Amino acid sequence: MDKFHIEQSPSLSGRVRISGAKNAALPIIAAALLPDSPCRLKEIPALNDVKNLARIVECMGAEVEYEESSMTIDPRTLDCFEADPELASQLRASYYILGVMLAREGRACTSLPGGCRIGSRPIDLHLKGFKALGAEVSIEEGCVEVWTENGLTGGDIYLDYPSVGATINIMLAASRAEGKTTIENAAREPEIVDLANFLTVMGAGIKGVGTDVIRIEGVDEMQGVEHEIIPDRIEAGTYIIAGALAGEDVFVENVLDEHLKPLLAKLREMGVELEQDISGVRVARPKKLRSVDVKTFPYPGFPTDLQAQMMVLLTQAESSSVVTETVWEDRFSHVDELNKMGASIQLDDNSALINPSSLKGAEVTAPDLRAGAALMLAGLIADGETMIDEVDHIRRGYENIIEKISGLGGRIKQVRDRKNQVTTA
Numbered sequence: 001m002d003k004f005h006i007e008q009s010p011s012l013s014g015r016v017r018i019s020g021a022k023n024a025a026l027p028i029i030a031a032a033l034l035p036d037s038p039c040r041l042k043e044i045p046a047l048n049d050v051k052n053l054a055r056i057v058e059c060m061g062a063e064v065e066y067e068e069s070s071m072t073i074d075p076r077t078l079d080c081f082e083a084d085p086e087l088a089s090q091l092r093a094s095y096y097i098l099g100v101m102l103a104r105e106g107r108a109c110t111s112l113p114g115g116c117r118i119g120s121r122p123i124d125l126h127l128k129g130f131k132a133l134g135a136e137v138s139i140e141e142g143c144v145e146v147w148t149e150n151g152l153t154g155g156d157i158y159l160d161y162p163s164v165g166a167t168i169n170i171m172l173a174a175s176r177a178e179g180k181t182t183i184e185n186a187a188r189e190p191e192i193v194d195l196a197n198f199l200t201v202m203g204a205g206i207k208g209v210g211t212d213v214i215r216i217e218g219v220d221e222m223q224g225v226e227h228e229i230i231p232d233r234i235e236a237g238t239y240i241i242a243g244a245l246a247g248e249d250v251f252v253e254n255v256l257d258e259h260l261k262p263l264l265a266k267l268r269e270m271g272v273e274l275e276q277d278i279s280g281v282r283v284a285r286p287k288k289l290r291s292v293d294v295k296t297f298p299y300p301g302f303p304t305d306l307q308a309q310m311m312v313l314l315t316q317a318e319s320s321s322v323v324t325e326t327v328w329e330d331r332f333s334h335v336d337e338l339n340k341m342g343a344s345i346q347l348d349d350n351s352a353l354i355n356p357s358s359l360k361g362a363e364v365t366a367p368d369l370r371a372g373a374a375l376m377l378a379g380l381i382a383d384g385e386t387m388i389d390e391v392d393h394i395r396r397g398y399e400n401i402i403e404k405i406s407g408l409g410g411r412i413k414q415v416r417d418r419k420n421q422v423t424t425a
């Protein structure tokens with residue numbers, strides 16, 4: 001397994017371009033199986049999750065061409081409704097095959113999905129939505145199966161929690177169901193809006209996306225279209241935090257700053273100066289960082305996917321801060337690793353008290369994607385050398401991370417296993 005070796009890099013400068021959003025690209029790749037002609041998707045990030053999902057749809061018979069950041073998917077040759085179980089268990093978003101194939105073929109099957117271990121991650125709300133559209137569901141020995149004998153019909157669904165995945169899966173299924181579907185207490189994340197725009201241009205009738213009531217009018221036919229994925233707000237936020245931690249002058253390019261309001265507001269409260277323009281955000285480390293408290297919420301609240309990275313910045317504040325995680329019950333696995341690096345963070349249930357501290361290099365392990373990104377940020381400001389193990393987690397969400405950080409002057413290398421042999425500059 002590869003590791004990242006990082007040396008203290010206190011003066012990052014230059015430009016870094018943000019890639020297309022992983023959490024928009026994945027449902028959109030699945031949705032490209034809905035029309036009756038090919039789709040061309042642009043700004044597809046080169047990430048393992050994307051490659052695995054592309055492989056899943058290919059194994060189901062679709063034709064996929066993937067070059068640079070663009071992917072063409074032709075669903076006309078689909079001849080299977082089952083996602084490869086081994087591939088499907090590697091990523092969370094494989095469960096979007098359920099909504100899509102249920103809509104298209106009236107039947108779908110996949111293994112329970114993978115993704116970060118940050119809580120129990122049930123899929124009851126997805127299944128409740130499918131049932132409301134007239135589907136039967138079964139979960140047996142780690143396999144999820146959904147089917148309908150007479151086709152899907154629109155229905156009304158109230159989500160107990162505004163789940164991103166459930167909102168997406170129900171939208172996918174409802175877009176080709178007969179009649180109208182209403183999702184109440186729907187999630188409002190920008191990735192859902194991107195998917196809805198894609199479905200709408202293909203022919204679906206969708207209203208209210210970006211609010212908590214989404215109405216979908218199913219259609220019989222959809223046409224393949226070209227679509228460009230929105231920039232990844234979590235990748236952007238991670239590089240903006242890197243600039244606030246260790247930047248002399250960092251410009252984070254290809255950012256939709258309206259998707260990052262809760263982060264940018266917190267950074268300003270901390271004393272970070274940000275210059276926003278149409279193409280991105282300029283950021284540098286301020287002389288002093290004020291402490292702030294942060295609580296994660298579904299969008300438009302502070303994103304749970306930036307909680308770990310923000311915690312690293314808070315270790316550098318003048319006084320103590322409290323971070324409260326409300327979305328996932330087990331998303332503090334970075335705390336032990338940061339404490340190994342000299343941080344002083346105490347956990348109490350779903351809150352963390354972060355005391356000011358100087359970080360020092362250490363050997364740490366990335367427990368999941370964003371926790372890994374947080375350790376990488378910590379390595380950039382820690383005194384000495386940091387070695388991060390299990391970096392495949394980080395690669396699930398950050399395209400060309402070594403090249404991007406090195407391009408800003410960050411001293412980071414990929415090394416291979418025990419011999420610590422350098423593989424990438």
Ligand SMILES: CC(=O)N[C@H]1[C@@H](OP(=O)(O)OP(=O)(O)OC[C@H]2O[C@@H](n3ccc(=O)[nH]c3=O)[C@H](O)[C@@H]2O)O[C@H](CO)[C@@H](O)[C@@H]1O
Binds near residue numbers: 092124327329
């Ligand atoms: C691939 C993808 O887009 N992943 C994102 C997506 O995950 P994901 O779609 O899995 O997250 P959800 O919004 O579904 O989960 C949020 C909360 O709802 C609960 N829940 C969810 C579904 C369900 O059927 N039952 C249920 O109880 C979960 O346990 C969790 O506590 O949104 C999360 C919240 O912003 C992000 O952290 C992930 O990066």
Ligand SMILES: C=C(OP(=O)(O)O)C(=O)O
Binds near residue numbers: 091115116370397
């Ligand atoms: C938790 C995440 O991803 P996934 O849902 O794919 O595990 C994430 O992107 O931070």
